[in-house]
Each structure stands twice: as structure tokens, then as C-alpha cells.
Amino acid sequence: MKILRGILVLLSEGKFSCALYLQLLVSHSQFSSTIQSITESFGCQTGAFVKPMSSILRSPVILRTKSSDDLQTTELHMKQLEIVKLLRTLLQLKPRQSSFDSGNDIGINLKELHLLLLSSYGATLSETDLEIYNLMLEIESIDNSVVDVVADMDYLWGTAVLKISKERVLDQETYDVVTNTEAVKEHRRSQFRENLPVDPKMCVTTALHFPYDRTVTDGSFSLDRLQLDNLKDIYERHVPGVENIQLYDPVFILRFSIHALSMGYIEAVEFAGLGLLAVAFVSMSSPDVGMRKLGYELIGKYKNVLENCQKTKDVMRLRLLLTYLQNGISEPWQRIPSVLALFAAESSLILLDPSHDHYTTLSKHLMHSSKVNMKSIPLFHVFFLSNAVNFRMERLWMLRLACGGLNLDDDTQIFIRNSTIETLLSFYSSPLSDKESKEIILEIVKKAAKLPRMVRYLVEHCGLFPWLSSVLSVYKGMLHENERIFFSQLLVVVIEVVNDVVSSRNIVEWLQNYALEQLMELATYLYKLLVAGSKLIKENVTLVNSALDVFNTSRPSASSELGLKTILMGFPRVDILHMNQEKLSSFLLWAVSTAMKSDSSQIINVKDTRANLTINSEETPSEESLVSKLLRWLVASVILGKLSRKLDVNAELSEKSSFKTLQNLLENVEKGCGESNRLGFDCEEVLALSIFYLQQLLGMNFTVLPSVVSSLSLLLLCKKSKFSDFALCYRTSTLSLWSKIRCPTEANPAWRWSFYQPWKDPSCELSESQRMYEQHACQSLLVIITNVLGKKSSDDTRVLSLEDVENSGLFKWERTIAEIEL
Incomplete structure (x- = not known):
């Protein structure tokens, strides 16, 4: 299929008939079954709404693990994906040969095709779903009569669309007679609620791991993109990652939510309990203004719904949260820092659960604060320095919030202005810091190392390299099994952080000019651990190598190459003349072969x-x-x-x-x-x-x-x-x-x-x-x-x-x- 698409693109300037190939493809006996072969609706609700989610930060991440049992499913995914890409290619090539305004010009019912794609759509950010979504946009741009298909299906997707379509075919005569009556509206509302495909767990996962690189204007791919896509690595087999976090596509989910609230299909408290309000809050921290506009529009709709609701405790708490956030916004479509957006998202769930450990503290904070302070993390010192009975739980919650809220370079100002990052680095080595707290702090450092502004601050003002050296130097001699596992994970994080930091030439030059001894000290530790044959590293070499491979899996010996570069980044080793000849020979053999392979x-x-x-x-x-x-x-x-x-x-x-x-x-x-x-x-x-x-x-x-x-x-x-x-x-x-x-x-x-x-x-x-x-x-x-x-x-x-x-x-x-x- 890849080769065929490449040929079609290359021949697109010729006189072959795209319409003929479109008809052959769509009329193929296996076309519909292949498109719908693996339609999934994660956690599809049937009937009553489930118990609301109580937290984002304590919710387990949904991982889709590939195993030998998934090979058949993966093959079906690839078939479906390639068919969708081929269809998209033919539809984009047709206008170049002759313009057409509807499916009648090419002998295809585009409305039925659009409905088929919608019933095969999962509303996620998987490659297949993104291709289907872009293809639906492509069809809508070709035929205006298709634009209302999604709205007619009430923005539902997947198996919900299949079920409702079949029901409406059976009820067509009755449906036509009583169009636009209250009975029809109630029937549609009932259908919507019975077939709601929203999974609350995926909503909170989307809020926690929001795709900040997603933009509303992505739209359909251009023909130039198609040509590169078809000519690039057409013989290379796609191998999916071992783990893949399933996220909803916020562009579609936000539009779905706006429609559901506008039609009155979901109650305000139910909406928050599903995690849809959390997704709306986090979308306001997106760097894409189009995404933020969708989020603001949804929040505006939700506020109107809340004002018309009966004044229950849940409703009043949610109103308080919206007012707290609204009063802190000073500009139209203002981007909210990620950590504040995540705080609001988490609060929207906690406020629905009076039994939650943080319910009382959050409620008091909202009642005593007129607006959110956009320059600090709410309740940071209250929770992080807590002396309450459940102090450990409060501190871990705040650490998870800080970790989840550090995503973009603009987010770093809050962490820098309030010396938050220094507090975390200092706490890591304190007696109160337990294993879980250390793991989260290391994750924060790893995320910070990918943000240019934060990297420079960490290196120049927080002594990042001496801190990394100190956390490595603590573990010496024989360790228990749990300590060895943690140290192996620590070493992986340290190497990843070093790799990200030294990728900035300005940072390396600053280190060489002003803090060369810091770089030398850390290089000494890494040199000993990576080269000197440490028993600990030998026992955990598989774990270390697998983690190092994430940096550059497309090239051979990625872990060895990274290890060599890490050593060469450091100052030349004057004690190399004192090394044991056998160890030196092993090191030189490894270093030369790695450099040559690279x-x-x-x-x-x-x-x-x-x-x-x-x-x-x-x-x-x-x-x-x-x-x-x-x-x-x-x-x-x-x-x-x-x-x-x-x-x-x-x-x-x-x-x-x-x-x-x-x-x-x-x-x-x-x-x-x-x-x-x-x-x-x-x-x-x-x-x-x-x-x-x-x-x-x-x-x-x-x-x-x-x-x-x-x-x-x-x-x-x-x-x-x-x-x-x-x-x-x-x-x-x-x-x-x-x-x-x-x-x-x-x-x-x-x-x-x-x-x-x-x-x-x-x-x-x-x-x-x-x-x-x-x-x-x-x-x-x-x-x-x-x-x-x-x-x-x-x-x-x-x-x-x-x-x-x-x-x-x-x-x-x-x-x-x-x-x-x-």
C-alpha cells in the first residue's frame, strides 16, 4: 500500500483517472470490513453514569502494552491505517485533475463514507485515529452536505455511531413525522446517554499527559507532506512502541463537550465527574491559541449551565472554582501555566468527593481566595511543608502536581520565581525524603532538563551537576536488592539529564568557562560507573541499556554511543596513564569500535x-x-x-x-x-x-x-x-x-x-x-x-x-x- 501510494503521487500530474480508482477502492468487498475491523470505544458507558473520578494525580496511567497476543490486532491496525491513507491520497489527488463539488462527481456517496469513518473513529491520538479525523475533514471540505454528519450523530463516535445509525434506520418513519418536537429531542438525549463512549480514566489521563504539541489547525496534510510520507522509508516496517499511553484527541473531545452541554445531554456535575471539565481546564494551558479558544468556549458554556442548576453543594463548589480561576485571568485567551491548569483540573474532581483527604483544605482555600495567583503554585508550602497527620500524602500530592505541571518553557517562571526547584533539590537529600518522593523529584529534574530556560537556571544557579554528583556518590559498596534497582533507575535518569543538558552548546561552553570542575566531577562518577566495570552496572546492564536506547533507537549501539559521548564531554582523563592495562585495553576497544560504528x-x-x-x-x-x-x-x-x-x-x-x-x-x-x-x-x-x-x-x-x-x-x-x-x-x-x-x-x-x-x-x-x-x-x-x-x-x-x-x-x-x- 505504501508503494502504491508513492506511485499514485508521482503519477498525479498524468492523465490517469483518480475517480476510477476511488470507485474501485470504496466498492471493494473488504473495504468496509477493513475500515471497521478494530473499532474500539474505551470504557464505553451503557446506561447510568459511573461513579465520578476522585483524582487525576492518583489515577493509574492507562498503558497499552504490546505482546505476542497483539500481533494480529497490530496487523489489522496497519491494514486499516494504510487503507485510510490510500483513500486520503486519492481524494487529495482528484482536485488537481478536475475540480468536483460533491461525491456525485466521482460516483461515490461521500456522506455514507464519512459516516463509515466516524463509526471507525476512536477519538484518540493514535496514528489511525488522526488519519481518520483528517480524512473526515478532507471530505467535509469537498462536499458541504457532509458537514452536518458529525453533528447529526451528536459528536458520538465508534460503536456508538453504529448502534444509533441502526436504530434510526428502524425508526426512520416515526423520526421523520415528529421532527423538531420535544419527543424527538428527548429520544436523542436518551440515545446519547445510553451510548456515551466517554471513558473517565482516559479523560483524566489526557488531562495529566496533555498533548501540548497538538494544534487545532493541523487539518488535512498537504500533497507535499503526502509525497514525503510516501517516499520516506517505504520498505521500513513500522514497529509500535512497547508502551503507548492512550489519550483522547482534545480537539475532538472539546468540540464533543461543547455540543453535549449546548444540547443539555450531560448535567453539570456529571460533566465534571467524567473528567471532561478537567480536560477543558488543561486545554487553557496549551500554547496553541486555537486550542485555548476551544477550552475557553467550553468553560463559558459550562458556567452558563452551572448558573441554571439547582444550588447543591457540588454546584456551589464548582462555581467557586470557576470564579477563582476567572478572576485571575486578565487577557483574552490568556495561556494559563500548566501547573495552575492542572490544579484547577484536579480540584474539579476533588470537590465532588467530600471524603477526599484534600477536600476540606481545597474548599477553604477557594473560599478565602478571591482569585488565583498566576505567579505561584497554590497551597505549595501548605502541603509540601505540612505537619498534619497525613503530611506524607499531602507532600506526595504536591510533588505530583509540580511534576505534572512542568511541561513548557513558559511554565518555568513559577518554579524559578518562587525558588520551587531549589526546595525540591534540597528536600531530595533530607531524612524526610522517601523513595517515592525521590522518584518524583528525579522525574521533575528530567522534565526540567528538556526546557531551555529551566536548564540554564538549574546549571547556573542551582548547581545541577554537583547535585547529580552528590546523589550518585551516596550509593557506594554493597546495596540491597531494592537499593540496587533504585540506583539503576537513578543512573538512567542522571545520564538522560546529562545528555539533554550537554546537547545545548551554550550550556557546555558556560560550564567550561565557569564551572569546569563541576563537569569534571560528574564525568568522574559516570566514567567510573560506565567504564570501570562496576558490579552494580553489570548486574543491571539490561535496564540501563534499554533506558539509554530511548535517545536514538534508529541508530545502532545507541546506548554505547551515548555513554562514549558522555565521557568525551568531560575533561580528558589525566589518570588514564595509571589505569590497569587490561581495563584500559577493554575501554579503548569499546570506545574505538563505538566511534567507528557511530x-x-x-x-x-x-x-x-x-x-x-x-x-x-x-x-x-x-x-x-x-x-x-x-x-x-x-x-x-x-x-x-x-x-x-x-x-x-x-x-x-x-x-x-x-x-x-x-x-x-x-x-x-x-x-x-x-x-x-x-x-x-x-x-x-x-x-x-x-x-x-x-x-x-x-x-x-x-x-x-x-x-x-x-x-x-x-x-x-x-x-x-x-x-x-x-x-x-x-x-x-x-x-x-x-x-x-x-x-x-x-x-x-x-x-x-x-x-x-x-x-x-x-x-x-x-x-x-x-x-x-x-x-x-x-x-x-x-x-x-x-x-x-x-x-x-x-x-x-x-x-x-x-x-x-x-x-x-x-x-x-x-x-x-x-x-x-x-
Whole structure:
């Protein structure tokens, strides 16, 4: 079906008849059965209304888990989805060939087709339901006579439409005779209430996980979108997520609610008990003005209904809530912060249940407050710092409210202005903080890390990185099973937060300039946990990997790539020279292979993107590869490690004027290392081989070549290196070459590590001729290093020598060409 849609779009400028294919599709014997194959109405009510929901924040999330038993259902979903997409494609292509005003022009009863789609609709945000909804809008734009179909069915959907349609066919004669009478209205009201498909649990879930990216103007997809949709990954099989939260589409549900209240089908208290009022409140926090207008219109309708209701306690409490919210609104269609909208939504349910623990407190708050304060979280200090008997329940309720109400960048002002986020971070480490409270606070931090405004505040004013380091450092040694599970979850959250934070280049640059030690401290913890073979991580590697995979499931080894990037974001490890050789070898093998896989997958993705005609205009093909970043990180680790004070290097090394060339640096290192150099380490060979291999992968990348050669030369100076005897044979040749190479930038006291690009010193720029001589010296040293690393004591095979390179005349030829150009 995907391929067929692609062909139809590509041939749309031709002379084939869309009308014929539309007729063939709609008249197919399996068309109707496929469209209606999996019609569902979640929690469809039959008869009397159920007991009202008592809370949003304590309600379980409805998860649709895919298992082997669901394979047949998934296949039916895909068939239905593809049929709807094909129908949409044909209907959008037809106007391009010849205009038509109704279904008669193409020999199709569009009204019946629209009704079929409505009876197959679930009013959710699933891909199939969104496609059906957009297709119904498409049909309405084609034929004006179809516009009233949804209203005629009283905005019901799914099996409710099927049932009512059948009943109306049987009662057609009576229905026509008594049209517009009170009897007919009452009959329709009775039908509506008997077949109401609203599920209260899905309503409160929609309010809690409101789709803030949904807009009223989404409408039908354009033909350009169709073409990209059809050409993109047409051979890729769609694999649904393991878990999928089922939400109502607020655009349709709000319109349904407006109609139900206008027709008097649902009583005011029933409406709130179903959770429909909660959805209306939360829609007022949407960034889309169209969504907010629907929400405000619905609230206005609801207020009118309340004013005409008998004055019961429930009605009076709900009126008080509406007045409390209305008095705090100062602008038309004003966007309400998410946390306040969720507070109003939660209150609309609690006020219907006098037995609820918070009923009395909320009632008193509404009676003593003339309007909501748009700049603070209601009852935050009352509940969070409660000393009541049920203090834990009140604190957890407030934590859940804060977590559910932090969704958009605009929401952060309330949390920042009232120092709410600082209070939560401080409470995490207090003795009163239990496991559930910590889990919610971690979830708040995870959500905050995705909001640019809050991220900057967390990093610059709340010490996010030291806080993350402190929560990791608490767990040491042997842990009980429950503690191990929680720590594994904690580690996953920390890595996800770090990944979100460091994705902002401005934040990373700020850390490097003003709080480098914070980044280094956290990198140390993550480095140890991810690389040092912690028993805890080994026991929970499946959980960690599965959580890390969420960042980029479309690319291979996503968890390994993220782990490597997390390490490379941190300052180079000067203690890498002290690592156990076996552990270092394992780390380097993992890091090199991960970097190579990442770069190769990026190349494949770029090719696929070009093939699918969806190239991103912001794409930067020249961006530095992960292999190059790893090479720079290892080279810097070696150079800084050799210059570290832990090796008792002579104090004069800190003066930049002491080493203009690589020869000056090496002489000072050799002189200053003294006893430390004689002690030696057992990892020089492993590091040298890895650095040399990465350099070969990159080819002659002259940007970092001087630093690469410098690090290799420093490693060769070790007196106890396994290949030091071979290095001594080339001592004379290397001295002259070292004098032609600048001292590596990493030895400059002003040098700073940057994950994104190599650091440059403008004061050390060379002319073209100087740069060419330096490149030749580096290449010559690489020839020597090749022989040192590749030759064995028992190997008499002749290898390429420096004389061979000089005698070849290559360098002389290059210099001649350069002089002619100059």
C-alpha cells in the first residue's frame, strides 16, 4: 500500500483517472470490513453514569502494552491505517485533475463514507485515529452536505455511531413525522446517554499527559507532506512502541463537550465527574491559541449551565472554582501555566468527593481566595511543608502536581520565581525524603532538563551537576536488592539529564568557562560507573541499556554511543596513564569500535536521507566525526597526563616560553620526570597503538596531527616501555624532526578542552611554507613510529624507512610546487 501510494503521487500530474480508482477502492468487498475491523470505544458507558473520578494525580496511567497476543490486532491496525491513507491520497489527488463539488462527481456517496469513518473513529491520538479525523475533514471540505454528519450523530463516535445509525434506520418513519418536537429531542438525549463512549480514566489521563504539541489547525496534510510520507522509508516496517499511553484527541473531545452541554445531554456535575471539565481546564494551558479558544468556549458554556442548576453543594463548589480561576485571568485567551491548569483540573474532581483527604483544605482555600495567583503554585508550602497527620500524602500530592505541571518553557517562571526547584533539590537529600518522593523529584529534574530556560537556571544557579554528583556518590559498596534497582533507575535518569543538558552548546561552553570542575566531577562518577566495570552496572546492564536506547533507537549501539559521548564531554582523563592495562585495553576497544560504528551509521543515514528527499537544511556534513573527537580526547589525556604535577614535572613547564617546539617540551619532560619516568607505567603501548590506529582512520588530518605526533613521542620516551629499545634506534633522526614541530596546544596553560571543535591559539599561526615543513616532519615521524610499533624483536622483515621517504623525492616535489605557487 505504501508503494502504491508513492506511485499514485508521482503519477498525479498524468492523465490517469483518480475517480476510477476511488470507485474501485470504496466498492471493494473488504473495504468496509477493513475500515471497521478494530473499532474500539474505551470504557464505553451503557446506561447510568459511573461513579465520578476522585483524582487525576492518583489515577493509574492507562498503558497499552504490546505482546505476542497483539500481533494480529497490530496487523489489522496497519491494514486499516494504510487503507485510510490510500483513500486520503486519492481524494487529495482528484482536485488537481478536475475540480468536483460533491461525491456525485466521482460516483461515490461521500456522506455514507464519512459516516463509515466516524463509526471507525476512536477519538484518540493514535496514528489511525488522526488519519481518520483528517480524512473526515478532507471530505467535509469537498462536499458541504457532509458537514452536518458529525453533528447529526451528536459528536458520538465508534460503536456508538453504529448502534444509533441502526436504530434510526428502524425508526426512520416515526423520526421523520415528529421532527423538531420535544419527543424527538428527548429520544436523542436518551440515545446519547445510553451510548456515551466517554471513558473517565482516559479523560483524566489526557488531562495529566496533555498533548501540548497538538494544534487545532493541523487539518488535512498537504500533497507535499503526502509525497514525503510516501517516499520516506517505504520498505521500513513500522514497529509500535512497547508502551503507548492512550489519550483522547482534545480537539475532538472539546468540540464533543461543547455540543453535549449546548444540547443539555450531560448535567453539570456529571460533566465534571467524567473528567471532561478537567480536560477543558488543561486545554487553557496549551500554547496553541486555537486550542485555548476551544477550552475557553467550553468553560463559558459550562458556567452558563452551572448558573441554571439547582444550588447543591457540588454546584456551589464548582462555581467557586470557576470564579477563582476567572478572576485571575486578565487577557483574552490568556495561556494559563500548566501547573495552575492542572490544579484547577484536579480540584474539579476533588470537590465532588467530600471524603477526599484534600477536600476540606481545597474548599477553604477557594473560599478565602478571591482569585488565583498566576505567579505561584497554590497551597505549595501548605502541603509540601505540612505537619498534619497525613503530611506524607499531602507532600506526595504536591510533588505530583509540580511534576505534572512542568511541561513548557513558559511554565518555568513559577518554579524559578518562587525558588520551587531549589526546595525540591534540597528536600531530595533530607531524612524526610522517601523513595517515592525521590522518584518524583528525579522525574521533575528530567522534565526540567528538556526546557531551555529551566536548564540554564538549574546549571547556573542551582548547581545541577554537583547535585547529580552528590546523589550518585551516596550509593557506594554493597546495596540491597531494592537499593540496587533504585540506583539503576537513578543512573538512567542522571545520564538522560546529562545528555539533554550537554546537547545545548551554550550550556557546555558556560560550564567550561565557569564551572569546569563541576563537569569534571560528574564525568568522574559516570566514567567510573560506565567504564570501570562496576558490579552494580553489570548486574543491571539490561535496564540501563534499554533506558539509554530511548535517545536514538534508529541508530545502532545507541546506548554505547551515548555513554562514549558522555565521557568525551568531560575533561580528558589525566589518570588514564595509571589505569590497569587490561581495563584500559577493554575501554579503548569499546570506545574505538563505538566511534567507528557511530560514524558509519551517520554516513548511511545521510545517504538514506538524500534518497528519501528529506534533507535537513541545517545539516552540516563537515561536522567533526566521533572518531576524531575520541582521538583528540586520548591525545589530550596523554599530554596532560605526562605534564601532570602528579609526575613531579619541573615547575618551569608551566611557563609557555619554556617550550616553543616539541623538542623543547620533550627535553623538559624527560628532565623533569626523573624518578617518575623511571618507574614507568604498563599502558603506554596500548595507548600508542590506539592513537596511531585512530590517526590512520582519519588519514592525514593535519589539524590535530602535531598533537598526535607529540603524544606518541611522549609515550615513546618511557624508559620501561615494551618498545623503548626500538625507539632508541631512531633517537638521532627524531631530534631534528621534533625541532620542526610546534609544541602541542594542549601544553598551553590557556588551553581548554572542547567536545565540539579543536582549540586554536591565534598567536601560533604558521605561514603556508612553515605549515608544510611541519607536516613533512610529522609525516616522517609517523614513518618512524610505524616501524617502532609494528616491528618485533624476532621480525627481520625490511620495513619502510625514513631514507626511503626522502629518496622518493615526494617532499622535495611538494616544496617545489608550493614555492612556484607562492
